[in-house]
Amino acid sequence: MITRGDIILLDTSAIIEANKLKFWNALKKGFQLETVRKCIDEIKAGNFRGGTRINIDVNRLAKGIVVREVNREILTPAVLASDGKLGHVDLGERDLIAYAFSRPEGSPS
Amino acid sequence: MANENPRDFYRMVGERIKAAREALDMNQKELAEKLGFKDRQTLSVIESGARKVSSAELVTIIKVLRKDLEYFTDPFLLVGEGVFSWRAQAQPAILDNFEEKARVWIATYRTLGTGLGEPFNPLGFRLKLSERSSFEDAWNAAEELQRKWNLGETPANNLLGIAEDKLDILVLYVDVERGTSISGAACHLPEFSTILINRREPDGRKHFDFAHELFHVLTWKEMPPERLDKDNPLERKGKRVEQLADNFAAALLMPRHVVTKRWSERGKKEIHEWINRTATDFGVTAKALCYWLMNLNLLSIKERQSIEEDRLIWNGRTPVERNLPSIFSGKFMHRIKKAMDKGLLSERRAASLLGLSLEELWKVLEGYRFV
Numbered sequence: 001m002i003t004r005g006d007i008i009l010l011d012t013s014a015i016i017e018a019n020k021l022k023f024w025n026a027l028k029k030g031f032q033l034e035t036v037r038k039c040i041d042e043i044k045a046g047n048f049r050g051g052t053r054i055n056i057d058v059n060r061l062a063k064g065i066v067v068r069e070v071n072r073e074i075l076t077p078a079v080l081a082s083d084g085k086l087g088h089v090d091l092g093e094r095d096l097i098a099y100a101f102s103r104p105e106g107s108p109s
Numbered sequence: 110m111a112n113e114n115p116r117d118f119y120r121m122v123g124e125r126i127k128a129a130r131e132a133l134d135m136n137q138k139e140l141a142e143k144l145g146f147k148d149r150q151t152l153s154v155i156e157s158g159a160r161k162v163s164s165a166e167l168v169t170i171i172k173v174l175r176k177d178l179e180y181f182t183d184p185f186l187l188v189g190e191g192v193f194s195w196r197a198q199a200q201p202a203i204l205d206n207f208e209e210k211a212r213v214w215i216a217t218y219r220t221l222g223t224g225l226g227e228p229f230n231p232l233g234f235r236l237k238l239s240e241r242s243s244f245e246d247a248w249n250a251a252e253e254l255q256r257k258w259n260l261g262e263t264p265a266n267n268l269l270g271i272a273e274d275k276l277d278i279l280v281l282y283v284d285v286e287r288g289t290s291i292s293g294a295a296c297h298l299p300e301f302s303t304i305l306i307n308r309r310e311p312d313g314r315k316h317f318d319f320a321h322e323l324f325h326v327l328t329w330k331e332m333p334p335e336r337l338d339k340d341n342p343l344e345r346k347g348k349r350v351e352q353l354a355d356n357f358a359a360a361l362l363m364p365r366h367v368v369t370k371r372w373s374e375r376g377k378k379e380i381h382e383w384i385n386r387t388a389t390d391f392g393v394t395a396k397a398l399c400y401w402l403m404n405l406n407l408l409s410i411k412e413r414q415s416i417e418e419d420r421l422i423w424n425g426r427t428p429v430e431r432n433l434p435s436i437f438s439g440k441f442m443h444r445i446k447k448a449m450d451k452g453l454l455s456e457r458r459a460a461s462l463l464g465l466s467l468e469e470l471w472k473v474l475e476g477y478r479f480v
Binding site: 012042045072073075076077079080081083084087088089090091092093 | 115118119121122161162163164167168171178179182183184185224453454455456457458461466
């Protein structure tokens with residue numbers, strides 16, 4: 001059960017949707033938001049979902065979320081534990097899952 | 110190798126470790142020592158996929174063999190497999206760069222096919238020709254194919270669709286960087302073959318390129334083509350395989366009996382005008398038809414001498430943006446969309462594999478009416 005103040009990991013799509021549906025500020029106030037560098041890169045590269053282009057101010061965004069760096073040592077165990085399935089998701093999502101997997105409470109799924 | 114289960118995945122990783130090690134001329138003993146193994150046997154079982162490589166071992170392997178993680182684990186790469194034959198006059202570096210992209214498209218098609226449970230046809234199809242075959246043998250083989258596939262009097266129109274269906278090959282229309290001379294390519298994999306066609310080439314060239322590459326696909330085992338066919342008749346003397354491929358392509362696209370009949374009905378029509386118009390009907394370039402008339406010995410010496418090459422103007426319809434064939438192919442994009450719908454591939458990953466932005470990906474899918 002998620003409670004107020006918990007850490008929430010957000011991928012590219014979640015960040016875009018939160019901005020598009022205008023609940024980003026509420027999310028920011030209620031939780032500790034975290035993401036990974038690659039998701040921020042994907043947002044910078046342009047967002048296009050369901051036929052609509054979404055523009056997000058990345059500098060403003062970065063003020064409300066902790067951006068984690070994912071290196072080879074974090075990525076490798078997660079990719080192997082997934083038996084290669086992490087290769088099927090986009091790179092932001094892959095890095096975020098790998099980061100979650102590297103956290104003390106992370107577990108293979 | 111496409112992986113649908115963990116064993117396949119670790120076999121793929123093992124094969125790639127072996128490929129990278131061998132590329133550095135390193136033997137198993139040397140790499141085993143760097144990994145701290147007591148003997149080379151442990152590495153041997155990792156390379157065969159019989160034992161899972163651990164993440165700590167893989168991190169060391171990445172450092173020692175100087176490759177990135179994706180090289181070893183990404184199922185959407187072709188590593189150490191997939192042989193290409195290019196019809197191009199591009200610089201080696203440009204060709205290598207383009208081949209990298211093509212490898213990703215082909216690996217994507219294969220990996221998703223496995224994931225979707227769409228098996229590849231285990232039966233091959235080949236032309237019974239060899240380097241010792243005569244040009245007439247190649248013509249006869251082409252005509253046999255015309256009959257078997259009911260290609261009609263002007264096969265160019267439906268050859269591609271029928272070949273794609275009958276042979277279970279993948280045909281991809283691709284964009285090549287402007288100013289780069291790449292007409293097309295064939296890629297051979299054990300499971301299936303792929304033909305790449307530069308979609309911006311004039312139609313006549315596209316049809317001929319396709320028929321030429323089709324020859325390579327159908328004779329790969331007996332006559333593996335060289336990596337680079339410069340597509341320049343003056344530089345190809347002695348390259349028997351390419352000459353056979355051109356003869357096969359000509360006979361396939363311009364059936365001898367049809368050409369002979371039309372030639373006999375030519376009457377007093379001016380020769381250049383006749384060649385240009387007839388080439389349009391066959392969907393080939395006027396020059397290709399002219400060479401074919403010469404090969405068939407239909408032109409008298411006087412007629413040969415009267416031909417001015419610069420008046421053979423029909424080069425096939427040069428496509429403009431609005432009538433370009435859609436990029437890739439319906440078969441390919443259908444598989445991409447199906448994998449996205451089934452959650453096997455994320456939208457962003459699909460876009461990045463195809464070298465498209467998300468916006469472009471959706472436009473391509475819309476173009477094929479998949480959304």
